[in-house]
Amino acid sequence: MIELPLVFTSGILGSSHCIGMCGPFALAIGSESISWKANLVRQLIYSVGRIFTYTVLGATAGFAGMRLAESLPSMVNVPAMLAIFAGLFLVYQGVLATGLIQRKWKKANLPCLSGSILKSFLSGRSYRDMLLAGVFTGFLPCGLVYAFLAMAAGTANMFAGALLMAVFGMGTVPIMVATGLGGSLLSIASRKKLFHAAAWSVIIAGCLSIGRGVAFFGTDVHAAESACPFCHDGQ
């Protein structure tokens, strides 16, 4: 899978986009600990929880993509279409992040029921609470996650989907941990630059996904599977 390094990079850069939403969680987790070492352990456990959720979601998306590809007539190239869809979604998210276009509708102020669950874990002290906070954070609505999930579905393979989302999750670790540790390691100006770089990185990932989808259109439906490292043994 050529995209994996790019997915990882998008994870790294894209997570600076996520700090607006998830950064406070990382800070909340760190606020209880005494030393930075203890904080680091808590941050890593929290991230493991997030990656776990991303992985399960990725596996589910891959599985769903697989079943979809199977159940539809072979004329319809499901992986290619999903790849193009994911690409468009990513480009849209990236362009939103650059601020080139503005979202017309404001986010509805729906009461967040999951908030009270998450809050309880975030303010907990045990490693168990950290892990569960991470698991639930992974479920929070996030455009970037959805875009990569569409990409995972596009692999039409459960294991490839899980791998893709795990790599994406790992990519988000450095900045989330850095935020949780220091919060102010980077100046506001440099964070703004990083934010812009992240936006463009997401757009590039989107374009590549579209390109991949277009290229697949001409090939055999199950070609995408050959990219999966797990499946070579079986075939």
Add this chain to the structure above:
Amino acid sequence: MTNSFRPSDSCVYCGLPVAPSNAEDRVYCCLGCRIADSLQARGDETAQNRWALAKLGIAIFFAMNVMMFTMALWSWDVYDISGDTALVLRDLLRYACMAFASPVLILLGGPLFESAWDSLRKNQITTDQLLAIGVIAAFAYSTFSLLKSQQHVYFEVACMILIAVTVGRWMEATGKLKANQALQSMQKLLPEQVRRIGPTSDQTVELHQVEIGDLVRVLPGERIPLDGILVDSAGDVDEQIVTGESQPVCKSTGDGVVGGTLNLSTEKQIRVTSTVQGGMIQRMMNSVAASLEAKTPEQKLADRLTHWFVPAVALLAAFTFASHYHAAGFQSALMSSLAVVLIACPCALAIATPLALWAAMGLAAQRQVLFRNGDALGKLAKLNALCFDKTGTLTSGAIRVKSVEFSDSLVTPADAEFVWTVAHWLSAGSSHALATAIRMDARARDANNRQFEPTGQREERSGQGVLGLFANGDQAALGSLRFLLELGFKVSPALQEIHDQATAPTTCIGWNRQVQAVFLFDESMRPEAAEAMDQLRRLGLHLEILTGDRQHRAAAIANQLGMQFQAELLPNDKLERIKQMRQQRGAVGMVGDGINDAPALAEADLGLALDCGADVSRDAADICLLGSTLERLPWMIQLARKTKRTIRQNLFWAFAYNVVGIGLASSGMLSPIFSAVAMVGSSLFVIGNSLRLTANAPETASSNHDALMPPASVTHSQLESKDNRSLADLASVK
């Protein structure tokens, strides 16, 4: 909320009817209410609550693993793996499924089985029992299949049912808690600890330890803990919470103060006159709580449906099982009947109406609008016409005496003083706005301290005036000229002339069968009246003034507001007019101060009383507004209409979902996994749709209440971090 007055055949938490039982004093309609009640009783952050949440979290973590393994098993056919490695791998995955599913069963099964067993003992059939049977069946069958045969395993189904049920009920409980939050936030206004003044020094005691007659000390900036009388010293108090008026009120010694109001200036000593339970805040909360229990027609229908729903679903599930067993074997039968039970869970149906009503009434209570019953909200949405009392309703409540014109026979200052003395005595017999104005003025003239021995025989004639007897048996009267003339009093041409020419309301006083003086008042329209009437008209309501005041006076106000009017009405005329209007236009509402127009308020389809203040249980009115700002009227009507829409959407959704879902499930076309997800989704829709009322509530012009009590959505959506500075810092990046 107080639960003390609930009968034992209704749910302790939400008041839904449940089959009567004598086994236990606390009964619940569903697991959701059980959770909500325990959360409320224990407070939000206790160890037990955390553990309950942690259990759910751990179970979800394990269930996610089970899903992964199961999906891997489901992928078998695609990858076409064969050979020994494949068989070992397959067995490994199946055992892993069981290993990871067992903790889910242990963690989440307990409460479900307990609840199912509880209702079984009470001879009730509930969905909890059906679900418990389903979980046990799926788990037992899978274990048997794993150990003895090589059939499919359904551990993931058992996990999903448990998680869906627990998450669904958790959300339901949180939703109920949120809908109740307005009431909770009122109670939270009362300080937990009180500074009681002892014989030698102050002691800090718990709020409930304070007794009637105790002296408490309240510092500036603190909330007054209990209702009482100000002993020392005079100063400003913010009474917005009970009156809705944002202007501070200056209290002097001897004045009553209300628990929950904010002491703005000076240290105050207060003689406590009521306990927490008897306090005004508690009475307001009781009034709302009582209104939550009154059933709307829709709610009664939903209750009835829920009653036969569960047995019907049990039958249908049994039938589905039997028919699929016959046609396709045990596995298919088990899965189809499980799907039926899951999809038919009537949670969404049961909460569709109450949750929306609770959310709306809670929101209204935050704005000092108290519904006396749930039906009032529905009636408010249906109103076609709204009638207004004029004095004190459309015009400012603070009416003042402008001048007094005496009859020619009264010439000396002593005569004038006697008029004030009699006026003070008679006006004390009525709480009409004009009588109150006279009483205030008389008191300012020290008329209450003069030597005067009335018989104490005094009687108010509703909407007309007050009649009293002097010690010598002479009649004295205060009221409209018409009232005095009907009593046989004579009026001099000069006073008649003054009365007829007045552009403001007037009141006459008389004795010795003579009208002795005419009081002229200053009456100004409420500043917000025009805007409020405009908005009401845009909402499609017919507006009309019904007043006992004179024609040209009513016309002046009506023209300014662009309303129709009926003047010089006696209380009975008002009733007639309302009846007549009902025939012409449908549902009629009446807005008044709830005292002298009580008959009209009671006759109207919906009575709204302004300025209820301490008297929240005013019987004639269906809705009580604390304070008297009119701009809340259009807001209320919008809220009521929105709530009604929401309830309809909820009921439609719940019914449609159940009908379609049951159809699909009983024909075996729906996997239990999707049923479980759909069940949670359906409840989520109803909860989200209902709480949307509080999130996007129509705004009133004066939103100064918000500073005091922020809407539910704001307080909860913020996930507080302890490092606020860094949060703000981060936010600025975005």
